[in-house]
Amino acid sequence: MLIRLTVPTRRREALEEITDRVAQAVRSTGVSEGVCFVIVPHTTAGVTLNEAADPAVTADTINHLAEMVPREGFWIHAEGNSDAHVKTSLYGNSVAVAIEASELVLGTWQGIFLSEFDGPRPRTVLVKVIAG
Ligand code: ZN
16 A cells, blocks of 8 residues: 655745654554655655654755755756756655654664755655565
């Protein structure tokens, strides 16, 4: 079963934590051991694992990524969102998380974040659980 979540994003660039929603989706499958894939089917939004305890980490990440890949500059793509496409490729569109006892196995500080680079808008997140 493929579970589809809709995640609203709040700003043009934002890391929206989705850990609890993914965990709930995993529990709904009844799978106790396996792997969970979190897939974002967009070209200007991705997904990442990073620290969920201190919001300063996500702010630093977004701010410094904007310095690395500035929105303004020479871009051939005419939509005005080339930086978002580049950032999405840097972040990637999927992560895998182990499942044990029907729960996500994450590090102490780890959370799952939808990585928005051209919002705000509703985004789709796919959750695929493989038992085993
Ligand atoms: Zn574009």
